[in-house]
Amino acid sequence: MTTPNEILIAKNLLGIGAVALRPEPENYFTWTSGIKSPIYCDNRLTMSYPLIRKLIAQSMADLIKEKFPGVEVLAGTATAGIPHAAWVSDILNLPMTYVRDSKKKHGKTNQIEGKLFPGQNVVVIEDLISTGISSLGAVQALREAGVNVLGVVAIFSYVLSKASQAFAQANCPLYTLTNYDALIEQAQLEAQQVQTLKAWRDAL
Numbered sequence: 001m002t003t004p005n006e007i008l009i010a011k012n013l014l015g016i017g018a019v020a021l022r023p024e025p026e027n028y029f030t031w032t033s034g035i036k037s038p039i040y041c042d043n044r045l046t047m048s049y050p051l052i053r054k055l056i057a058q059s060m061a062d063l064i065k066e067k068f069p070g071v072e073v074l075a076g077t078a079t080a081g082i083p084h085a086a087w088v089s090d091i092l093n094l095p096m097t098y099v100r101d102s103k104k105k106h107g108k109t110n111q112i113e114g115k116l117f118p119g120q121n122v123v124v125i126e127d128l129i130s131t132g133i134s135s136l137g138a139v140q141a142l143r144e145a146g147v148n149v150l151g152v153v154a155i156f157s158y159v160l161s162k163a164s165q166a167f168a169q170a171n172c173p174l175y176t177l178t179n180y181d182a183l184i185e186q187a188q189l190e191a192q193q194v195q196t197l198k199a200w201r202d203a204l
């Protein structure tokens with residue numbers, strides 16, 4: 001069942017043109033995982049719309065307070081999760097860190113930037129979940145640093161079965177503000193196109 005807030009966030013993403021469709025296989029987008037896709041959701045565009053980024057930050061803050069009341073630190077995923085982690089940490093008045101996808105090649109060679117203390121309760125902030133590999137990589141780095149990852153909060157998920165399995169296997173709860181089904185239902189597409197897009201996702 002799609003909730004009113006999932007619909008609201010999906011409508012806002014659609015309203016700013018964050019969702020692009022390329023139905024012809026020869027023009028498919030390439031995702032970070034290498035998956036070829038007829039759809040791409042560019043949540044980075046939300047940075048340019050203060051009202052929408054505030055709606056996202058407040059919704060994430062509310063979700064974190066409800067699901068992870070013991071949170072002590074937020075960790076954004078580089079790069080697209082970082083600005084959202086900053087805005088949410090401001091609302092919740094919490095310290096913030098961010099996690100690179102690998103160790104920096106120079107300087108202090110950190111993968112995690114910012115201050116963490118072993119045993120702290122951390123929530124990871126991500127912009128988007130496809131396979132979940134990026135956010136679960138951040139979760140692993142944080143666990144190796146000795147902190148307790150309570151879970152991941154993201155703006156959007158494609159709800160791929162492989163992502164659900166990966167989060168379950170990593171014993172990491174995931175909550176998102178909206179998802180693929182809400183998005184394509186609000187996208188004012190032909191019924192046939194909605195069916196094709198759902199079948200494409202379900203086959204991944």
Ligand SMILES: O=P(O)(O)OC[C@H]1O[C@H](OP(=O)(O)OP(=O)(O)O)[C@H](O)[C@@H]1O
Nearest residue numbers: 032033078079080129130131132133134
């Ligand atoms: O669930 P996954 O299959 O890992 O895919 C989702 C990731 O892909 C995008 O990041 P991208 O690698 O494009 O980098 P960016 O955040 O620096 O833009 C997005 O911001 C997520 O982090």
Ligand SMILES: O=C(O)c1cc(=O)[nH]c(=O)[nH]1
Nearest residue numbers: 031032039040041042130
């Ligand atoms: O999997 C990805 O790389 C990906 C998909 C998508 O829709 N949007 C995005 O920013 N990244």
